[in-house]
Amino acid sequence: GAVVSQHPSWVICKSGTSVKIECRSLDFQATTMFWYRQFPKQSLMLMATSNEGSKATYEQGVEKDKFLINHASLTLSTLTVTSAHPEDSSFYICSARGLGTGASPYNSPLHFGNGTRLTVT
Amino acid sequence: RKEVEQDPGPFNVPEGATVAFNCTYSNSASQSFFWYRQDCRKEPKLLMSVYSSGNEDGRFTAQLNRASQYISLLIRDSKLSDSATYLCVVNLNNDMRFGAGTRLTVKP
Numbered sequence: 001g002a003v004v005s006q007h008p009s010w011v012i013c014k015s016g017t018s019v020k021i022e023c024r025s026l027d028f029q030a031t032t033m034f035w036y037r038q039f040p041k042q043s044l045m046l047m048a049t050s051n052e053g054s055k056a057t058y059e060q061g062v063e064k065d066k067f068l069i070n071h072a073s074l075t076l077s078t079l080t081v082t083s084a085h086p087e088d089s090s091f092y093i094c095s096a097r098g099l100g101t102g103a104s105p106y107n108s109p110l111h112f113g114n115g116t117r118l119t120v121t
Numbered sequence: 122r123k124e125v126e127q128d129p130g131p132f133n134v135p136e137g138a139t140v141a142f143n144c145t146y147s148n149s150a151s152q153s154f155f156w157y158r159q160d161c162r163k164e165p166k167l168l169m170s171v172y173s174s175g176n177e178d179g180r181f182t183a184q185l186n187r188a189s190q191y192i193s194l195l196i197r198d199s200k201l202s203d204s205a206t207y208l209c210v211v212n213l214n215n216d217m218r219f220g221a222g223t224r225l226t227v228k229p
Contacts, residue, residue: 032215034217043208043219043220043221043222044165044208044219046217046218046219049215049216091162093164093165095217097215097217107152107153107170107212109155109167109170109210110155110165110167110210110217111167112164112165112166113164114163114164115163115164117162
């Protein structure tokens with residue numbers, strides 16, 4: 001099955017530093033990757049949609065200058081949390097979808113990375 | 122109205138019980154539908170896609186009702202290991218929207 005690798009699994013950093021999270025599709029090409037954030041006991045919140053070779057599309061309320069997304073290849077997207085603060089501490093998850101089948105390119109499911117638990121002290 | 126709505130639960134059921142979850146979606150043009158499960162502090166994992174004719178995978182049955190704009194998940198003979206949060210996902214073009222999830226706890 002499709003595998004998405006996310007790295008690192010957890011990171012602790014000091015307030016004001018930047019953290020880069022990588023998301024790789026290992027056995028398929030992903031023209032689109034998605035970045036989510038999840039706070040404890042809350043649902044997944046889509047942060048942005050990352051398209052290979054173009055600028056990411058951010059959800060309302062997500063600061064694009066704070067959460068930098070780069071999708072330089074069909075198998076790699078990165079999320080950089082710049083000038084992290086304690087309130088950015090959360091579980092960040094990426095996902096990717098492969099090519100669809102049949103008539104619809106959108107009938108393929110999402111495959112998730114294993115998430116990155118960020119703690120900002 | 123939220124784009125995708127689920128009963129948050131929690132559903133607490135004994136082992137062996139049958140439990141059903143519903144999920145409603147607002148956009149009638151939605152194209153594809155999925156159920157995921159998410160264990161505590163883990164990423165969501167695909168449970169099953171939902172097809173128009175309904176589909177079954179072992180103890181799990183998924184159904185789609187386009188006229189009423191909902192999908193359902195039925196779990197038969199619940200196991201302790203079924204305890205998780207179940208997320209419904211609705212896709213329109215390349216826009217995947219998640220429900221908030223339904224929490225299931227299966228007790229011995």
